[in-house]
Amino acid sequence: MQALEQAIRDKARALLASGQVRLVLGYQAGSVPFRTAPAFVRVPEEADCLVWNPFCTNNLAVYLPSAARAGGQVAVVAKGCDARSIVTLIQEHQVPRDRVVILGVPCTGMADAARLTGGDGSLHGIAVTWDGEGTLELSDAVGERSVAVRDVLQERCRFCEHNTPTLADEMLGDAAPAMPGAAAPFAAVEVLADRPVDERRAYWRAQVERCIRCYACRAACPACYCRTCFMDKAAPCWASKANTADENWMFHAGRAFHLAGRCVECGECERVCPMGIPISALNRMLDREVRERFGYTAGLDPASVPPLGTFRPEDPDPGSSEER
């Protein structure tokens, strides 16, 4: 039994047994060994279903606004990115601070299951075990092999700068070492940003042309908590339900701007996209802008005010006629 997993179970059990919280949000074993599923634990006896491994990828903060509205206190298992999402939800008055108990888990990065496939390109029938440290043992039709989690990380995890939660009521473990790409979080998007504008326009058009408007990106995003999204409004109708590259771009660009200075780069939007659209590159570009213009990084300090949620006369105004 791995120590962190045991700590999560013990803490969940104690919080439920004492009646301090009515619900613990965590991870349970999934239907296959390379996935977990969000767990809603309500009684101490069920705390042992909670797991911790490199497949605890979901950002559970997405469930918090409705869980908090339902009353009582809710505990949530939070990786670094999840904790940053919780900070933004507190800042934006979606989750009262005193309703959430943040169980911080230091994260060493989540594995990208697609990188575990054998030579036949399939994960069918694969058995996966984690050694509790940095290695996954795999066994499938192709044979047995072991891979380092570091070598199969999800892209967003490689660039994660805050893998140890910055806000937690209780830290369940020691701080995790920095992620490999943390020193240059914009390295990948800068390659894209440096291309000529026509090329970028063509690139994004080709990407959004493939969008099927399933809205999984929006649904998985803790910051997309609007109860009626602008895309779903019939009056006024901001965008058509017709699937065209223009309308799809309206959605993706609109969503990206709504998330400017709010996105914590948990990357869930991109992970859940069934079409493989590199959605979070848009968010990361805007995050870079916000950091450069306003010196602000989302999701670190619940007492701070997000730059696009406030106004000061001395704010830089890159769009003004003087600066142009």
Add this chain to the structure above:
Amino acid sequence: MSDQYPQRILPKVALRGWIEQLLASYRLVGPVADTETVTSYRPLGPERMPCLSGPRPAVSPKPYLLPQTESLFTFEGSGPALALSATAPDATPTVVFGVRPCDARALKRLDDVFLGRTERDVHYESRRQATVLVGLACATPSWGCFCTSVGGSPAGTEGLDVLLTDLGDRYHVAVLTLAGETLAGAAGTVGATADDTEAARVRHGEAEARMPALFDLEAAVQHVRWDAPPWARVAERCLACGACSYLCPTCHCFDIQDEVTPDGGVRFRCWDTCQFGEFTRMGAGHNPRPTQTERARQRVSHKFKYLVDEFGRAGCTGCGRCVERCPVNIDIRAILREFAGEGR
């Protein structure tokens, strides 16, 4: 396998020639890699040959029969001068090349709905009649696949005109219909020997052996009910996106919308899904499926109860896309196992 038409062999070196020949008379669509991990059915061309290896594509060919958005009619003017003009049904001769058995079978389920006993959808019917399906037997299951649990097979022929089976340096070509014979006759094929046909049969058996049935379909169907425990449990973590429905080769629900400009406009239909709250919200605000619990019940019950009641066949071919792409690991196989009484 049909004995009505001769079994053939197509050497792999002759594949490109066959495809180029077909391109002269048909729109060809087939599996193409969009990204490193996502393969969809896309239009083929001399510079874009189909990818005929690996697991089934991540996206089904449904859009070629039931486009995500399609015009029904356009209108001009207003008042007494309003003029409507019906959009002509699309009848472009099309070959879906390398379609997997689950996806071909799914079109038969769409036929149940759109070419039904009482109503026939002219747009769907036109495309369907113009489409020929050249199948490819699956050698490698994807991790969510469960065709054998819902009456299908990695080498199933339902709905197909031709079934190709990869035999290494050549394809076994099983011709199943006259339309298939028309295509395969032009392919530069040679007659298959008894050994070839036996080799294909062995491949099919190997593929089936890799995916034993996970539950008893009849038992599951019998126990799908209105007030079953799984609905609330599934809904609790469901994020209410449309990935399952939009990737599903048999989900077919749509919305109808007008796009109006000062001079006229277009009435189109577009995919919609029971997983969206807006899907059932009435004009006055009432929603008969007020929470995700009712919506979770709807999707599974539609496939495994309502369509069974109506047409005698479940509306699922076990392609497993909903399983693989659910952001929160809602696995319809686990739900069906539970209904079949075979554990969670």
